[in-house]
Amino acid sequence: MQITVTTWNINSVRYRIDLVAKFIKAVRPDVLCLQETKCPDDAFPRKRFKRLGYEHIALNGQKGYHGVVVLSRLPFESTAIRDYCGKSDCRHVAIVLGERAGLKDPITLHNFYVPAGGDIPDPAVNAKFAHKLSFLDEMHLNEALRPAPSARAIMVGDLNVAPLECDVWSHKQLLSVVSHTPIECEKLLRLQKAGGWVDAVRNKVPEPTKLFTWWSYRSPDWTKSDRGRRLDHIWTSDKLADRVSAIGVVRDYRSARRPSDHVPVTATLEL
DNA sequence: ATGGTCGGCAACCGA
Numbered sequence: 282m283q284i285t286v287t288t289w290n291i292n293s294v295r296y297r298i299d300l301v302a303k304f305i306k307a308v309r310p311d312v313l314c315l316q317e318t319k320c321p322d323d324a325f326p327r328k329r330f331k332r333l334g335y336e337h338i339a340l341n342g343q344k345g346y347h348g349v350v351v352l353s354r355l356p357f358e359s360t361a362i363r364d365y366c367g368k369s370d371c372r373h374v375a376i377v378l379g380e381r382a383g384l385k386d387p388i389t390l391h392n393f394y395v396p397a398g399g400d401i402p403d404p405a406v407n408a409k410f411a412h413k414l415s416f417l418d419e420m421h422l423n424e425a426l427r428p429a430p431s432a433r434a435i436m437v438g439d440l441n442v443a444p445l446e447c448d449v450w451s452h453k454q455l456l457s458v459v460s461h462t463p464i465e466c467e468k469l470l471r472l473q474k475a476g477g478w479v480d481a482v483r484n485k486v487p488e489p490t491k492l493f494t495w496w497s498y499r500s501p502d503w504t505k506s507d508r509g510r511r512l513d514h515i516w517t518s519d520k521l522a523d524r525v526s527a528i529g530v531v532r533d534y535r536s537a538r539r540p541s542d543h544v545p546v547t548a549t550l551e552l
Numbered sequence: 553a554t555g556g557t558c559g560g561c562a563a564c565c566g567a
Contacts, residue, residue: 292558293560317567319560344560345560345566346567396566398567409566409567441567497556497557498567499556499557499558500556501557542558542567
């Protein structure tokens with residue numbers, strides 16, 4: 282049995298619903314995890330996704346900001362939402378795929394949207410950066426994000442950190458740019474290690490090959506200089522690490538009409 | 553060195 286999982290920061294699911302539909306028709310992932318849906322749950326385009334084959338939907342959205350969702354062709358056993366940093370700002374949703382999806386051994390899947398952190402990389406003067414660091418600390422300490430060595434789990438999302446030198450267009454020029462500062466890279470890699478997570482994307486596209494999933498809107502032509510960053514991630518628990526057979530990053534979606542600034546990242550698992 | 557662009561939602565916020 283094969284399962285494909287996609288993560289994509291869509292920057293308004295309603296504004297970009299046709300682009301998502303196009304991606305679905307081309308790739309047909311079993312599980313589609315979106316971030317920055319910017320959509321209250323009661324306004325979420327459920328019917329459109331059901332028609333596209335995604336009958337099972339785990340929502341955590343709100344008006345205007347942030348928001349995450351897991352859309353699944355496979356039925357799941359349960360869903361969970363957790364608040365971070367004492368805020369109900371819709372940055373996490375989890376599901377468990379189990380018997381109903383045809384899996385004897387269940388898989389827990391977490392979908393995250395880590396705070397971007399603002400512009401100034403100093404928590405003393407920038408509350409947004411302080412929030413981001415606290416969020417990463419809470420992820421580090423959360424027992425639910427430390428699966429047992431025998432457990433099957435997946436973590437995806439816009440983690441808003443490009444932790445490796447080859448995850449950014451220029452390591453030196455981005456050392457003091459939020460998303461690639463040493464403190465956030467260390468915190469992300471620390472929680473990855475503490476949870477026993479394996480970077481599924483880097484297992485397939487190893488260092489030092491550059492790989493990006495995001496290009497700023499503030500660049501007249503993103504293809505000319507290719508100044509991207511790898512902010513979107515797919516990790517698996519150690520138990521699943523050798524089950525990942527393919528990774529796809531579809532850069533073309535950055536060139537779509539009315540694109541998101543992020544592109545979809547897809548993992549194929551052989552179960 | 554600086555400013556550059558998005559979407560939501562109706563003046564700026566968050567990115």
